[in-house]
Amino acid sequence: MFKYSIRLFRIFGIEVRLDYSWFIIFALFAFYFGFYYFPSVITGLLLWQYIVITLITVILFFLSVIFHEMSHSLVARKRGMPIKKISLFIFGGMAHIEKEPENPTSEFIMSIAGPASSFLLAVIFGAIWQLSGDIAVIVEPAKYLTLINIILGAFNLLPGFPLDGGRILRSIIWKAKGDLRKATFIATTSGRIIGFMMMAGGFLMLFFRPYLNGIWLIFIGWFLQSAAAGSYRQFIMENSIKGTKIEEFLKKDMPVIEPETSVYRIVNEYFLKKHFSILAVSNDEGQLSGIISARDIKGIPREQWKSKNAADIVRTPDEKHRINIEADAAAAFRRVLKDRLNYIAVMSGGKLAGFVTREDLLRFVKIQSQFS
Numbered sequence: 554m555f556k557y558s559i560r561l562f563r564i565f566g567i568e569v570r571l572d573y574s575w576f577i578i579f580a581l582f583a584f585y586f587g588f589y590y591f592p593s594v595i596t597g598l599l600l601w602q603y604i605v606i607t608l609i610t611v612i613l614f615f616l617s618v619i620f621h622e623m624s625h626s627l628v629a630r631k632r633g634m635p636i637k638k639i640s641l642f643i644f645g646g647m648a649h650i651e652k653e654p655e656n657p658t659s660e661f662i663m664s665i666a667g668p669a670s671s672f673l674l675a676v677i678f679g680a681i682w683q684l685s686g687d688i689a690v691i692v693e694p695a696k697y698l699t700l701i702n703i704i705l706g707a708f709n710l711l712p713g714f715p716l717d718g719g720r721i722l723r724s725i726i727w728k729a730k731g732d733l734r735k736a737t738f739i740a741t742t743s744g745r746i747i748g749f750m751m752m753a754g755g756f757l758m759l760f761f762r763p764y765l766n767g768i769w770l771i772f773i774g775w776f777l778q779s780a781a782a783g784s785y786r787q788f789i790m791e792n793s794i795k796g797t798k799i800e801e802f803l804k805k806d807m808p809v810i811e812p813e814t815s816v817y818r819i820v821n822e823y824f825l826k827k828h829f830s831i832l833a834v835s836n837d838e839g840q841l842s843g844i845i846s847a848r849d850i851k852g853i854p855r856e857q858w859k860s861k862n863a864a865d866i867v868r869t870p871d872e873k874h875r876i877n878i879e880a881d882a883a884a885a886f887r888r889v890l891k892d893r894l895n896y897i898a899v900m901s902g903g904k905l906a907g908f909v910t911r912e913d914l915l916r917f918v919k920i921q922s923q924f925s
Contacts, residue, residue, distance in 0.1 A: 568639070595690060610697065617705065627666075634650055634659065644772075661725070665717070678696075678698040712743050712747075744778065744780070748781060754770055791887060795881065799876055809841065810835070812862065812863050814862055831845070845863060876900065877900055885914060
């Protein structure tokens with residue numbers, strides 16, 4: 554999830570992206586409002602009027618989700634937890650935290666901000682609902698948006714990690730016990746239990762009507778318990794590598810090729826024969842100028858492999874693929890998992906010092922986590 558997404562806009566320096574799975578929930582909401590809910594509570598409108606009301610309501614709902622996640626993000630950033638983007642997907646929204654909270658107070662304040670913002674929106678839409686009198690085209694959308702924001706806030710307060718309520722639970726246990734690992738275990742276990750309970754409830758609903766609610770509850774429960782289990786595994790793995798500098802993972806036998814090396818030689822001698830997946834390219838002064846991966850060669854026709862060389866396809870790693878040599882290895886590990894990276898280029902003084910592969914980090918973490 555989030556591998557294929559569309560950039561919508563940037564606000565307060567935070568990028569908002571739309572995962573393709575979002576279109577599924579958009580279609581379901583549009584169908585429900587346009588063909589069932591609004592025609593049943595608002596009569597006498599033309600088709601285009603139902604379409605307009607439906608689109609406005611669905612857009613306001615997803616803006617409510619963005620407002621919820623943006624509240625998390627702004628508070629988190631103020632508490633020293635950088636957040637660069639928010640993603641909307643089939644199950645709602647997610648703020649991508651670049652760094653976990655340093656203390657339980659920061660986690661508590663960040664976590665409570667989301668539900669608080671949803672309840673605030675519920676109050677605003679509720680006021681519109683009450684003040685709109687008998688204007689059905691305003692009353693009904695406002696009423697639904699009031700209820701949906703109450704549900705959104707209440708659902709996120711369920712005490713199961715990674716929901717906001719689970720993070721609040723973790724922060725309280727962390728504060729009381731002073732043990733982040735134990736607090737994470739309890740909060741994620743609670744998340745798994747809630748997820749399985751939701752799945753069980755969904756299966757029971759399949760024997761009654763409406764069936765769609767049961768299926769939806771099963772999917773949400775599955776997602777929650779999977780996310781909870783994955784969050785604990787990631788915590789253990791990150792904790793096992795925390796405090797280790799990324800410099801320690803630099804490849805000592807890093808292959809460096811000259812700019813004149815042909816693509817044919819790169820493929821046959823380095824990728825196929827020696828099984829390298831990434832190569833560093835030097836410049837005329839012998840310094841590293843960039844990298845080449847197998848993916849960079851895929852689009853080059855075979856008949857051009859002997860005529861093209863490393864200088865033609867070398868590229869400087871983008872920001873996502875770069876990390877400072879002084880950085881904690883846990884930050885690099887979190888990034889390769891979140892962004893599904895195969896490597897991270899390690900920079901020193903603005904120059905490429907080498908790179909660390911995903912396999913190197915995973916191998917180290919797997920061994921270390923067994924002794925944590």
